[in-house]
Amino acid sequence: MSSVPGLQADCEELLGAFQEADTVRFERFAELWRERRFHTIFYGRIRALERNKLTKKTLELAQQYFLPPYAFQIRVGALYLLYGLYSTQLCQPKQKIRIALKDWPEIQRFQQDLIDSQHYDAAYIFRTLRLARAFHFTAMPKLLNYRTKKKIQENEFKEEFKDPSNRVNTLITNDVLEELMNIHDHYQKMKCVISADKSQPDKALSLIKDEFVVTLKDITLEHQEWQQNRMKLFLNAKETDEISNKKEEGTLLESEGSERANALARIKYRSYSAVVEASKSRRHRQVKLESSDSGSNYGRSPNRSKKNSRRPQPARRRDSLEIEGEMQVAKETVTRHIGMPIITEENSDE
Amino acid sequence: SVDMLMSSDKEKDPDVIPEDSSLLTLRIRKKALERREETIIVDRACRQETLAYEMESHAIGKRPDNPTDLVEEGELLLTLNIFYPVIFQKHKDHKPYQTVLVLGSQKLTELRDSISCVSDLQIGGEFSSQPDQAPEHISKDLYKSAFFYFEGIFYNDRRYPECRDLSRTIIEWSESHDRGYGNLQSVKMEDYTFSDLSLKIGFPYLFCHQGNCEHIIIITDIRLIHHDDCLDRNLYPLLIKKHWLCTRKCFVCKMYTARWVTNKDSLAPEDPCFFCDVCFRMLHYDVEGNKLGEFVAYPYVDPGIFN
Numbered sequence: 001m002s003s004v005p006g007l008q009a010d011c012e013e014l015l016g017a018f019q020e021a022d023t024v025r026f027e028r029f030a031e032l033w034r035e036r037r038f039h040t041i042f043y044g045r046i047r048a049l050e051r052n053k054l055t056k057k058t059l060e061l062a063q064q065y066f067l068p069p070y071a072f073q074i075r076v077g078a079l080y081l082l083y084g085l086y087s088t089q090l091c092q093p094k095q096k097i098r099i100a101l102k103d104w105p106e107i108q109r110f111q112q113d114l115i116d117s118q119h120y121d122a123a124y125i126f127r128t129l130r131l132a133r134a135f136h137f138t139a140m141p142k143l144l145n146y147r148t149k150k151k152i153q154e155n156e157f158k159e160e161f162k163d164p165s166n167r168v169n170t171l172i173t174n175d176v177l178e179e180l181m182n183i184h185d186h187y188q189k190m191k192c193v194i195s196a197d198k199s200q201p202d203k204a205l206s207l208i209k210d211e212f213v214v215t216l217k218d219i220t221l222e223h224q225e226w227q228q229n230r231m232k233l234f235l236n237a238k239e240t241d242e243i244s245n246k247k248e249e250g251t252l253l254e255s256e257g258s259e260r261a262n263a264l265a266r267i268k269y270r271s272y273s274a275v276v277e278a279s280k281s282r283r284h285r286q287v288k289l290e291s292s293d294s295g296s297n298y299g300r301s302p303n304r305s306k307k308n309s310r311r312p313q314p315a316r317r318r319d320s321l322e323i324e325g326e327m328q329v330a331k332e333t334v335t336r337h338i339g340m341p342i343i344t345e346e347n348s349d350e
Numbered sequence: 351s352v353d354m355l356m357s358s359d360k361e362k363d364p365d366v367i368p369e370d371s372s373l374l375t376l377r378i379r380k381k382a383l384e385r386r387e388e389t390i391i392v393d394r395a396c397r398q399e400t401l402a403y404e405m406e407s408h409a410i411g412k413r414p415d416n417p418t419d420l421v422e423e424g425e426l427l428l429t430l431n432i433f434y435p436v437i438f439q440k441h442k443d444h445k446p447y448q449t450v451l452v453l454g455s456q457k458l459t460e461l462r463d464s465i466s467c468v469s470d471l472q473i474g475g476e477f478s479s480q481p482d483q484a485p486e487h488i489s490k491d492l493y494k495s496a497f498f499y500f501e502g503i504f505y506n507d508r509r510y511p512e513c514r515d516l517s518r519t520i521i522e523w524s525e526s527h528d529r530g531y532g533n534l535q536s537v538k539m540e541d542y543t544f545s546d547l548s549l550k551i552g553f554p555y556l557f558c559h560q561g562n563c564e565h566i567i568i569i570t571d572i573r574l575i576h577h578d579d580c581l582d583r584n585l586y587p588l589l590i591k592k593h594w595l596c597t598r599k600c601f602v603c604k605m606y607t608a609r610w611v612t613n614k615d616s617l618a619p620e621d622p623c624f625f626c627d628v629c630f631r632m633l634h635y636d637v638e639g640n641k642l643g644e645f646v647a648y649p650y651v652d653p654g655i656f657n
Contacts, residue, residue: 006374013374036372044379047395049403093410093578138573140551 004057007041011062011081014038018077026121029080039088048091055095058085067103075110076122083125086134096136097129104137180213398594406590414582421581426454428544429571432465434593434653435563445566446593453575453586454545458505462496462539462557464587466656469563473649479641496559498539498567500547502532505539516558597654600626602633608650615645624650 014032021028033039046054062085065078082097089095099107114123129135188210209215386393395403414420433447452461495513498505504517517536524531549555549569557565575581580588597607601623608624615623617633625633634642 004375006376006378009374038373041373041375044376044383047399047403049395049399049406052403052406096576096578098573133577136573136576138571140571 004054004061007058007061010036010038010041011065014081015065015074015077018080019071019073022073024073024076024119024122026080026125029077033080033084038084041085042088042090051091052095055085055089055091058089059095059097063097063099066107068106072113076114076119079122079126082134083129086129086132094134097134098136098138100138100140177213177217180216184213401594402591405592409580409582409585409588409590411578412580412582412585414584419583421453421575421579421583421586423575425575426545427571427573427575427579428452428454428569430461431568431570432557433566433568434595435467435469435565446595447591448589448593449570449591451586451588451590452544453583455543456586457541457543458498458539459507459509461544461587462498462507462559464589465557465559465565467559467563467565468651468653468655469560471651471655473651476646476648493560495561496539496557497536499556499558500549501555502534504534504536505542506536507539509540516561592656595652595654597652598624600624600629602626602629607652607655610647611650612645612647615643615647617643617645 014036017032018029021032041058042051042055059082062078062081066075066082068075070078086094086097111123111126114120114126428451430450430452431447432450433445450461450464494507494510495516496507497515497517499517504521506515506517507513508515515536517534521534521536523529524534549572551569551572553568555567555569557567580586600606600608601618601620603626606626606628609627610625610630611622612618612625612630612634613622615621615634630647634645634647636642
């Protein structure tokens with residue numbers, strides 16, 4: 001049985017709009033939902049048997065956005081979406097949301113995060129769903145069914161929804177840094193104890209850089225910022241591509257052009273390479289719109305990793321409030337989603 | 351604070367797709383509906399669809415009269431697909447199957463009893479000379495052995511003294527040469543419940559009875575029991591989906607299901623030929639019950655008998 005046609009596009013559009021709104025409040029989501037009258041997604045004279053199947057598939061699709069590796073905001077959006085779909089479904093008795101056992105601890109952690117960051121509306125919604133017995137606890141996330149289709153559709157979900165895969169961050173977490181700090185202190189103290197002068201370690205014993213924990217933290221922070229900037233620039237690049245496709249002119253920052261067009265454009269250009277190809281062919285136009293360095297940067301996908309470090313600079317050099325505003329937002333989102341930078345600064349402030 | 355203003359502001363008919371919808375899903379669905387309206391004359395649920403829906407939902411929410419039969423919390427619910435041994439040409443791509451729900455605490459024997467296969471009802475023997483004496487013993491009573499095969503272990507039915515260990519041949523075969531199969535063991539079916547087994551979801555296992563009637567069993571889902579499920583233990587294993595097989599009708603009257611099949615019949619236009627009971631006797635026997643013509647006749651049980 002193939003998936004419901006058009007459903008993924010609609011869900012991604014809604015979640016995309018929610019992500020743009022840059023908030024996790026339920027009121028905002030409800031507004032977006034009402035705008036689109038999403039509850040009508042079940043309408044259309046469907047008989048009972050098919051309605052059951054359809055609802056099951058819809059819930060399954062929405063549930064996939066609820067789990068990692070998606071960004072925090074997308075996951076909260078998915079939670080709201082699940083709540084909306086579950087409440088407005090027309091099946092009687094209601095079809096349930098399937099959660100695999102292996103994902104359950106992750107979801108509990110997510111709920112704990114919500115409570116800790118005081119997003120009480122999201123936590124309340126989750127609790128409501130649980131009280132309403134909306135979940136089926138299963139062994140496997142997807143219900144097996146046997147398809148005779150020759151090719152299996154690979155569901156490619158949008159790159160923007162995913163949290164930038166922050167392997168550096170998962171390695172150097174809060175706890176790790178704290179422990180490193182503690183060990184470092186302990187080490188210094190040991191050195192002091194065994195050296196002649198009790199307040200200072202012997203010069204002969206200084207084998208490591210004293211500030212290395214702080215330096216490590218700074219480097220990881222920098223890496224994170226760079227990643228955020230890169231994502232922002234990438235998004236901007238895609239928007240500008242679309243606009244230059246539509247109009248002959250236009251400035252870089254006219255990215256408030258129709259959200260719908262952007263969403264459709266994003267659906268079309270799913271992979272990074274596709275975008276870069278387009279911009280290669282339009283390089284002559286690109287140069288008109290932006291500074292020449294970034295224009296030449298876009299063209300070269302293989303050398304991206306080298307040229308990437310130069311990208312944040314053009315961003316900073318552009319003196320437009322919006323870009324700076326976005327960077328500010330990026331910083332804030334960094335602090336809100338990941339939380340690590342602020343806390344370690346407080347800890348290791350010296 | 352949570353607003354519950356999620357649902358529609360006005361009451362709308364769920365059958366009508368709103369005109370100005372921005373949802374892609376609805377636009378596509380609308381087109382499909384319009385196309386259907388143009389091409390299909392009558393659009394309502396056919397028998398098969400009603401039956402399928404009924405089967406799926408007939409036991410939802412049932413509670414037992416006797417509280418000891420209540421399924422407890424934390425019980426596992428497995429969904430098994432049991433495939434028919436039918437090998438018709440048209441079933442090459444997707445084999446027909448029936449779906450059964452079982453509880454984790456149920457014994458394997460309960461599942462075995464609930465599997466209804468047409469080969470169990472066969473009556474052996476040729477009865478052209480004495481049609482009235484077709485015995486009442488069906489194969490199910492005569493050959494009671496059966497086994498399940500899960501993960502390298504054969505679970506044999508040993509409840510009755512007539513049951514033999516069918517898996518012994520297989521185990522001896524695999525041990526005779528180094529065929530690459532690990533240790534195959536044979537145990538009793540009645541000692542095990544589903545919770546005792548270690549299973550793979552989606553992996554084909556085997557159920558064999560009557561010596562050579564083999565069914566493939568695939569487990570599609572394991573989950574915890576839910577408030578809305580049927581909580582009456584007596585109703586499990588519960589059949590929720592069945593493949594509808596067309597029954598073969600009598601060649602003469604085309605109304606009743608065939609109960610006899612004849613071979614090498616001089617009175618019949620084709621070989622083999624199917625007859626219902628009445629037509630069979632009218633055609634092949636005279637008023638006194640003497641056999642007319644040459645033929646061999648066997649009692650026939652149609653696979654669609656469980657519809």
